[in-house]
Amino acid sequence: MSADEPREPALHVPVLLDRVVELLGPALATEGAVLVDCTLGLAGHSLALLDAHPGLRLIGLDRDPDARAEAARRIAAAGHTDRVTLVPAVFDELADVLAELGVDEVQGVLFDLGVSSLQLDRPSRGFSYSTDAPLDMRMDPSTPLTAAEVVNTYSHGQLARVLSTFGEERFAGRIASAVLREREKEPFTGTARLAELVRDSIPAATRRTGGHPAKRTFQALRIEVNDELGVLTRVLPDAVEALAVGGRLVVITFHSLEDRIVKQALAVGATDGTPPEMPFPMPELAPTLRLLTRGGEAPSDAETTDNPRAASARVRAAVRLRRAAR
Numbered sequence: 342m343s344a345d346e347p348r349e350p351a352l353h354v355p356v357l358l359d360r361v362v363e364l365l366g367p368a369l370a371t372e373g374a375v376l377v378d379c380t381l382g383l384a385g386h387s388l389a390l391l392d393a394h395p396g397l398r399l400i401g402l403d404r405d406p407d408a409r410a411e412a413a414r415r416i417a418a419a420g421h422t423d424r425v426t427l428v429p430a431v432f433d434e435l436a437d438v439l440a441e442l443g444v445d446e447v448q449g450v451l452f453d454l455g456v457s458s459l460q461l462d463r464p465s466r467g468f469s470y471s472t473d474a475p476l477d478m479r480m481d482p483s484t485p486l487t488a489a490e491v492v493n494t495y496s497h498g499q500l501a502r503v504l505s506t507f508g509e510e511r512f513a514g515r516i517a518s519a520v521l522r523e524r525e526k527e528p529f530t531g532t533a534r535l536a537e538l539v540r541d542s543i544p545a546a547t548r549r550t551g552g553h554p555a556k557r558t559f560q561a562l563r564i565e566v567n568d569e570l571g572v573l574t575r576v577l578p579d580a581v582e583a584l585a586v587g588g589r590l591v592v593i594t595f596h597s598l599e600d601r602i603v604k605q606a607l608a609v610g611a612t613d614g615t616p617p618e619m620p621f622p623m624p625e626l627a628p629t630l631r632l633l634t635r636g637g638e639a640p641s642d643a644e645t646t647d648n649p650r651a652a653s654a655r656v657r658a659a660v661r662l663r664r665a666a667r
Contacts, residue, residue, distance in 0.1 A: 355385030356453065356651040357640055361591055362389055364633055364658045368448045368589040372396035376449040377439070377583070379432035379576070384412035386451060391421045399425045400442065402432050404481035431481070433576040439583055446585040454573065455595040473533035478559075478566045488562040492529045497521055507570070507598065508561030516542045516558060532559075560596065570598060577606040581630065584661040589633070591658040600637050600655050607632060607659050629665050633658040 355361075369376055369390060374397050378387045381401035391397055399421075403409050409427050416425050428438050432452070439447070476489040491503065497517050504513035519542045520529070529535050536555040543554045564570060580590055590607075594600040610630030615623045637655030645652045 354648040354650075355389070356648065356654045357593055357638075357644070357656050358386060358389055360638065360656055361386050361451065361593070362393060364591050364656070365390060365449045365451065365589050366393065368587060368660070369394045369397050371448070373398065374448040375400065375444060375446075376451065377402065377435065377447050377580075378451045378453075379435060379580070380451075380453045381412050381427065382408050382453060384415050386453060387412075387425075388415060388419055388421070390449075391416075391419065391424060397424065400438070400444070400447075401425060401427045402430045402435070402438060403427075404429065404431045406482070431572055433572040433579075435576055435583065436579040446588070447583050448585055448588045450580045450583060450588070450590045452573075452580075452592040454569070454593060454599050473531050476529055476532055476535060478563045480567045486566050488566050489529060491562055491565055492520055492535060493524050503565045504558055504561045506561070507564040508557035508559075509597070510557040510561065512543050512547075518542075564598075570602060573599060573602050574606075577603065581606075581610055581659075581661065586661050586663060588661045589658060590630075590661075591656065593654055593656050594637065595653050595655075600657070603657050604637070607657060611659065627663065629661060629663055630659040631662055633660055 365376065368374065374394065376387070376390060376397060377400045378384070379402050381387065381403040382405075384401065387399050387401060391399060401409075401412060403412065406429065409429060413422075413427055416422055416427075426442065428442075430438050435450075439445075476487065476492060478488040479486070491500070495503070497514075500520060501513045501517040504510040504516055510516065516539055519538050520535075523529070523534075523538055535558070536553075539555040539558045540548065540553075548554050584590060592603045594603055607630060611628050611632050613622060613628055614626035615621075634657050637657050640648075640651045640654055
């Protein structure tokens with residue numbers, strides 16, 4: 342941590358906290374219930390659930406060592422350490438983690454996707470375009486790929502694809518061209534220079550709306566560096582499989598790409614697989630999930646006023662009805 346960074350993280354405001362507690366509550370009320378928080382972060386949601394359910398056991402996954410350390414401190418301060426197991430893992434390792442811990446099924450699985458408050462609020466991590474910092478963006482600092490490597494080594498086509506697909510950036514080609522031109526003069530090392538280049542690459546009329554012009558580019562680079570969509574796609578079937586009957590899955594997303602993946606995965610489980618030509622439903626092809634939310638639920642206006650970072654959040658949830666036939 343650099344000398345100019347806060348030693349204490351800024352006040353952490355968990356997004357959609359009351360709704361998450363409400364959605365998971367019925368599955369976690371029994372003694373010995375197990376919740377897997379696949380994106381532990383600063384443990385805001387998990388602490389509220391541990392407080393609400395004295396018999397709850399928590400397994401917290403996070404690839405970020407800074408987040409795990411701060412979460413452990415907060416959990417200890419709340420007196421819950423004896424009910425918590427923290428694991429250094431990417432959440433698509435969920436099945437392996439549960440197998441290693443000898444846990445056959447769980448009553449709840451929670452995902453709070455995207456970048457954490459800790460990562461945003463520590464400039465040295467390179468996630469924010471608001472201050473100059475090394476162009477890093479790794480959630481796990483031990484992994485090799487950084488945002489600087491993406492920006493400085495990807496071809497025009499590769500870079501434009503990343504910006505267009507993961508950032509939904511209309512001007513991906515223009516930005517990629519500018520990056521290739523400028524990196525020939527000097528490689529990119531910091532966030533400020535990249536953010537300024539993106540701003541200059543976008544037409545002035547477009548820059549007047551939609552927040553900071555570099556927002557979509559930084560999102561795209563972060564997703565690429567951490568393989569966020571690939572990890573999410575891989576883990577959702579395992580998360581559903583880990584649920585006991587009556588167990589609940591809750592996922593908070595922050596952009597349409599994540600939400601689409603979650604929507605499609607839950608729809609598969611919530612759909613009756615009986616062929617349309619059959620005269621009656623086939624029990625072995627009945628839905629394994631029931632949706633608990635109507636689409637992706639947004640935070641209230643009051644919450645987004647108090648916590649602007651919540652504005653793009655959406656939550657989807659489902660309960661497990663039965664085990665799939667084998």
